[in-house]
Amino acid sequence: MIQNDLVHGWGLDFALRRCVEPAHEKIGVVDSQWILHQHIPSLGGQGEYEKGKAPREGVKDRCKNEWALFQDRLVSADKAYLKQNRTKL
Numbered sequence: 001m002i003q004n005d006l007v008h009g010w011g012l013d014f015a016l017r018r019c020v021e022p023a024h025e026k027i028g029v030v031d032s033q034w035i036l037h038q039h040i041p042s043l044g045g046q047g048e049y050e051k052g053k054a055p056r057e058g059v060k061d062r063c064k065n066e067w068a069l070f071q072d073r074l075v076s077a078d079k080a081y082l083k084q085n086r087t088k089l
Contacts, residue, residue: 012070013027015070015071015074
């Protein structure tokens with residue numbers, strides 16, 4: 001089980017699918033309840049309007065930003081892994 005640092009785990013299963021075979025049987029995302037992630041609303045129905053934006057808009061923006069950061073970290077990890085394994089060959 002992995003607890004991710006993204007507001008939502010959308011796409012996390014796709015990012016990790018290359019780690020196991022068959023991925024569709026070994027990876028699943030469980031989201032059984034609404035959560036308050038570090039006191040920040042994680043679903044659109046939570047929170048208050050901020051700067052004229054509905055709470056769900058802020059959640060959506062945060063999801064996009066965090067997903068971009070996660071993808072960058074994943075690419076960096078892949079590069080480091082490949083570099084490490086090239087030196088062993």
